[in-house]
Amino acid sequence: MERNRIDEKKPRKPAGAALKRPELTQALYRALFEEWAERGYAAISLERVASRAQAGKAAIYRRWPSKLSFCSDAIKETAVPLVETPDCGSLQEDVQAFLVNLRRVLRHPLVRKILPDLEAERARGGEITSVLDHLAAERRARFQDLIDRAVLRGELGQTVDRDLILDTLPAPLYWRMIVRGQNASRTVLQTQASMLAAALREA
Amino acid sequence: MERNRIDEKKPRKPAGAALKRPELTQALYRALFEEWAERGYAAISLERVASRAQAGKAAIYRRWPSKLSFCSDAIKETAVPLVETPDCGSLQEDVQAFLVNLRRVLRHPLVRKILPDLEAERARGGEITSVLDHLAAERRARFQDLIDRAVLRGELGQTVDRDLILDTLPAPLYWRMIVRGQNASRTVLQTQASMLAAALREA
DNA sequence: ATAGGATGAGACGGTAGCGTTCCGACGTTG
DNA sequence: CAACGTCGGAACGCTACCGTCTCATCCTAT
Numbered sequence: 001m002e003r004n005r006i007d008e009k010k011p012r013k014p015a016g017a018a019l020k021r022p023e024l025t026q027a028l029y030r031a032l033f034e035e036w037a038e039r040g041y042a043a044i045s046l047e048r049v050a051s052r053a054q055a056g057k058a059a060i061y062r063r064w065p066s067k068l069s070f071c072s073d074a075i076k077e078t079a080v081p082l083v084e085t086p087d088c089g090s091l092q093e094d095v096q097a098f099l100v101n102l103r104r105v106l107r108h109p110l111v112r113k114i115l116p117d118l119e120a121e122r123a124r125g126g127e128i129t130s131v132l133d134h135l136a137a138e139r140r141a142r143f144q145d146l147i148d149r150a151v152l153r154g155e156l157g158q159t160v161d162r163d164l165i166l167d168t169l170p171a172p173l174y175w176r177m178i179v180r181g182q183n184a185s186r187t188v189l190q191t192q193a194s195m196l197a198a199a200l201r202e203a
Numbered sequence: 204m205e206r207n208r209i210d211e212k213k214p215r216k217p218a219g220a221a222l223k224r225p226e227l228t229q230a231l232y233r234a235l236f237e238e239w240a241e242r243g244y245a246a247i248s249l250e251r252v253a254s255r256a257q258a259g260k261a262a263i264y265r266r267w268p269s270k271l272s273f274c275s276d277a278i279k280e281t282a283v284p285l286v287e288t289p290d291c292g293s294l295q296e297d298v299q300a301f302l303v304n305l306r307r308v309l310r311h312p313l314v315r316k317i318l319p320d321l322e323a324e325r326a327r328g329g330e331i332t333s334v335l336d337h338l339a340a341e342r343r344a345r346f347q348d349l350i351d352r353a354v355l356r357g358e359l360g361q362t363v364d365r366d367l368i369l370d371t372l373p374a375p376l377y378w379r380m381i382v383r384g385q386n387a388s389r390t391v392l393q394t395q396a397s398m399l400a401a402a403l404r405e406a
Numbered sequence: 407a408t409a410g411g412a413t414g415a416g417a418c419g420g421t422a423g424c425g426t427t428c429c430g431a432c433g434t435t436g
Numbered sequence: 437c438a439a440c441g442t443c444g445g446a447a448c449g450c451t452a453c454c455g456t457c458t459c460a461t462c463c464t465a466t
Contacts (some may be wrong), residue, residue: 122319192367
């Protein structure tokens with residue numbers, strides 16, 4: 001009876017499938033993010049998203065039951081391939097590699113607009129708060145690895161305040177690029193890495 | 204002819220005046236900020252602001268021609284008495300005093316919600332962007348004073364990168380309190396001040 | 407070729423806020 | 437006392453979007 005005809009999400013044949021065309025789903029995600037960047041989460045109009053994707057409103061309501069689940073899926077689908085922080089040999093190099101990765105993310109023009117909106121929505125206690133909390137937890141785990149390596153190398157004491165480092169590492173670059181809207185050259189990253197390494201050793 | 208009957212903003216007699224009652228104006232400001240914190244700038248409903256202040260919509264439109272000018276006036280009126288950064292004798296003490304002032308501002312429950320919304324609105328290029336740019340310029344001037352004093356004392360070299368310091372000083376506390384939503388104890392401020400002073404000397 | 411399912415387009419009634427305008431009530435001024 | 441201006445409240449027509457629904461069309465699989 002081939003019951004997988006209902007379950008399958010990807011095309012069985014090489015060409016595009018007809019069951020909830022995945023290309024359209026991607027187009028809807030893209031249109032959503034554009035709308036999101038322009039208006040902010042609270043003011044997203046699904047009508048405009050649909051027309052921006054040259055789709056009908058029904059195409060959205062067929063896939064997701066609500067704006068929240070639509071946006072939640074869009075974030076999860078997109079934010080997963082995020083920053084990787086491999087071991088670069090020293091604290092200073094680890095920090096600099098992290099900054100390079102962070103800059104790559106913060107450079108994206110849509111991220112620059114959507115990220116502050118997410119923070120605002122979270123501060124306000126909006127409905128997407130839970131989604132963001134989940135992402136924040138993942139982000140925190142990456143930091144822990146970086147700090148653990150530095151402690152093992154003896155670059156940081158075992159009593160180091162991990163919570164404070166969590167504030168210190170990403171904050172200056174975020175502030176510069178997102179809050180102040182400046183760009184960050186390679187020399188800026190290097191100087192910031194030096195300053196951060198010095199700050200961490202002081203903690 | 205007593206032409207000041209038109210100009211005067213304050214009551215001539217001890218009792219409340221009738222011409223655009225200033226108490227009502229203040230009540231409207233307060234209601235605006237509450238609404239702002241709950242919904243965000245883009246979603247502010249002047250109808251709700253009015254009813255929250257137990258006023259009629261006309262009371263708002265009699266005073267301001269648009270939402271932008273209403274909010275703009277409210278911000279300017281409120282944000283002017285901002286942080287002061289007096290000379291405390293040393294870089295480390297100056298930094299710590301600045302952090303204490305910043306914490307005082309960021310602790311306010313309405314500020315915690317309105318500030319991220321302002322950043323998001325600014326990143327989006329919304330209509331209040333110009334108002335915020337003006338405030339940012341004032342804020343920057345305060346930092347220049349703090350750095351100038353440290354250079355004069357010989358604590359920082361004359362070639363120090365002021366732009367980077369502009370990113371480094373407020374970022375970690377802002378990140379901790381606003382983005383992460385944590386509070387900041389006195390020892391947190393002290394440790395951050397030490398870390399920041401070490402970072403600045405590295406710049 | 408044909409049947410079935412997704413699609414784009416758009417109509418529908420409902421909700422919400424806009425900005426304006428009117429009203430009767432009130433208090434201050436003269 | 438009378439005139440005036442502001443007050444709260446409410447109604448106005450207007451626009452935008454919601455979430456549902458219908459329908460002709462197109463594509464794919466059988």
